[in-house]
Amino acid sequence: xxxxxxxxxxxxxxxxxxxxxxxxxxxxxxSYGLFWYKQPSSGEMIFLIYQGSYDxxxxxxGRYSLNFQKARKSANLVISASQLGxxxxxxxxxxxxxxxxxxxxxxxxxxxxxxxxx
Amino acid sequence: DGGITxxxxxxxxxxxxxxxxxCEQNLNHDAMYWYRQDPGQGLRLIYYSQIVNDFxxxxxxxxxxxxxxxxxxxxxxxxSAQKNPTAFYLCASSMGRDGNQPQHxxxxxxxxxx
Numbered sequence: 001x002x003x004x005x006x007x008x009x010x011x012x013x014x015x016x017x018x019x020x021x022x023x024x025x026x027x028x029x030x031s032y033g034l035f036w037y038k039q040p041s042s043g044e045m046i047f048l049i050y051q052g053s054y055d056x057x058x059x060x061x062g063r064y065s066l067n068f069q070k071a072r073k074s075a076n077l078v079i080s081a082s083q084l085g086x087x088x089x090x091x092x093x094x095x096x097x098x099x100x101x102x103x104x105x106x107x108x109x110x111x112x113x114x115x116x117x118x
Numbered sequence: 119d120g121g122i123t124x125x126x127x128x129x130x131x132x133x134x135x136x137x138x139x140x141c142e143q144n145l146n147h148d149a150m151y152w153y154r155q156d157p158g159q160g161l162r163l164i165y166y167s168q169i170v171n172d173f174x175x176x177x178x179x180x181x182x183x184x185x186x187x188x189x190x191x192x193x194x195x196x197x198s199a200q201k202n203p204t205a206f207y208l209c210a211s212s213m214g215r216d217g218n219q220p221q222h223x224x225x226x227x228x229x230x231x232x
Binding site: 004033035037042043044045047050052091093103104105107109110111 | 159161162163176206210221223224
């Protein structure tokens, strides 16, 4: 079974509108973390936002927020007020604690390509 | 500025040849990682290292080798045993086991077969 599933291969949004990128995960580890990264066409990976499994509140970083629904095992990224520069591939990733033996390893989803139209 | 430097940016390999991808970080991070990315796909873990002189295989280690002789450096060798090496390779580092610390990535190396 896939540990991280991003069901939207591509998404389109109008500039200045909000968009939600979906991510569901599968783990039996009670301690885990969820990360979102942005990958522009140039290839570098840019860290956007983090949510820990024990965090009580949804994470926010500027225009990025994470809609964390633990019972549903979903961690959707919400980008508000989209900008043309937001056009990129977006990856959801999970770190499982594995009793402290994971060494911070991440498992990545397949990604969602976001295109922002003017 | 602190960061991760990968070199070269582009690399070409002949059949039967080993090539080494460089990854250097000056973030004083303990952990380092190598990922492979195929077109339109997510990242898959090749090798990772928590401390100097120690490393573990990731999900797709066959045909690759690494070393960690210095904290700052984690080179990846793509051996001739890797039959389909054409891909984008990304190196990352992090503080280590601290769960909320993100991995920081280099700009990547694109490897192609001649």
